[in-house]
Amino acid sequence: MAPSFLYHPVQLSPAAALELAQTAPAVLKSSPSSVSSSPLFSLVGGPEKSEQWIQFENLILACLRTGDDQAARKCLERLVSRFGADNERVQALDGLVKEAMANNNGELEAVLKEYERILSENDTNIPIAKRRIALLRSMGRASDAASALVELLDFSPTDAEAWSELSDIYLSQGLYPQAIYAMEEVLVLAPNAWNIHARLGELQYMAATASGSAANGSHQKHMAEAVKRFSRSIELCDDYLRGYYGLKLVTKTLLSGEDAKTPKQTDEGGFALPDRSTLEKLHELATAKLAEIVRRAAAKERGWRGYAEADVAAARELLAQDTSAVQR
Structure with missing residues (x-):
């Protein structure tokens, strides 16, 4: 049985994501190539269901994951037709497709400049800001990505996803205290998230077993925190x-x-x-x-x-x- 379109493709196994991506031609064929954004269209074409647009968005992600860039582009065109090219979410998906289709670093730099242009016109465009951060990190510019995340969190301090990403970047640089601090901020926003407690326990354990932790006296403290977080x-x-x-x-x-x-x-x-x-x-x-x-x-x-x-x-x-x- 084909996986549900409402499941985010990242949550699917490679085989399930491929199966979902392979449904793209049939879905595109059964849907109109253009949809009016006018509210009067629903009177003629019947009520609109939000699930169909989630379906196209997830198809884009599944197709990109499996290398079917052309099908992803066609699904994106449906969203552009319905919501317009200026829609923030559509802009982020468009950027994601361009990133996937880029063949070299120069083309990625062009996408990055496009993100910066959009943000210069509207610095509150959160989806584009996040895509820019993801692109910076994928290009190996972790410090720039961390700085951009700090700026984003100054504007939106309750963004748990951004705090989690910042923690992961700090961890990749071996900055355990900063990684722990950022993950603790996630826990403030989601105090009953068992996976976040476990992740914080993992960070505490890594900090405890890192070289130098015994010398500076932090080893036992980190181990105690790890026991507490895993138990919780x-x-x-x-x-x-x-x-x-x-x-x-x-x-x-x-x-x-x-x-x-x-x-x-x-x-x-x-x-x-x-x-x-x-x-x-x-x-x-x-x-x-x-x-x-x-x-x-x-x-x-x-x-x-x-x-x-x-x-x-x-x-x-x-x-x-x-x-x-x-x-x-």
Whole structure:
């Protein structure tokens, strides 16, 4: 069965995205080549459904993902016909198609200049501002992308997507404190998002295991925060694989190191590393739940089929390390 047009193509597997893109010719053939933007058109042509425009937008993304640039361009023409070339969302999609069809750095620079021209006329065009940031990053200009994101967040400080992207850019540059700060801002905007808690736990763990963390005294604080964030993620979502994976990894690291033997230091937020007994219980809990997820996902049991294959494979490998350690 073909995937739903209402699913964002980024959420689909490569095979599902290809299947969706292959429906483009039939969809284009069954829809009019031009649609009037006049409100009187609905009186003649029947009521308009918003789903059909989501369908074209998702088809554009699926076609670009699978290399069918021509079909993506034809879908874009439908949106231009309906909403006009000056529509901000349409402008961003048009830029995305041009980026995908660019053959060299010079053509990408031309697209970048077009974004800057549009923003010079309207600096509140958020979709274009985000496309410019994405293009800067794809061209290897991470510092420029970070600066542009900071400017965007000055204008729109409640944009969780922008904070998350800024965190990812800082992480790619090895700037762990800045990456953690930006992700904490995401958590302020979405305090019950279990995936964000787990992501923050991952950042804290990476900061704790980075070179120099032990020397500057931040190692134990980061590890304590990682335990707290992973624990919160599985509290919010009982079957969240990444939360259990992170909790097992961080408790395993703590139990095999010196942290569980040293006196606990309370951080500024009032949270200290749990004692060894608590860490062992958390490790056992994470191990048992990961084993259950791997077993039931591999068996494709009903209700356990939504896990990414790569995540399940990583969990299986982490569990296998315990087995090999016992055998040795």
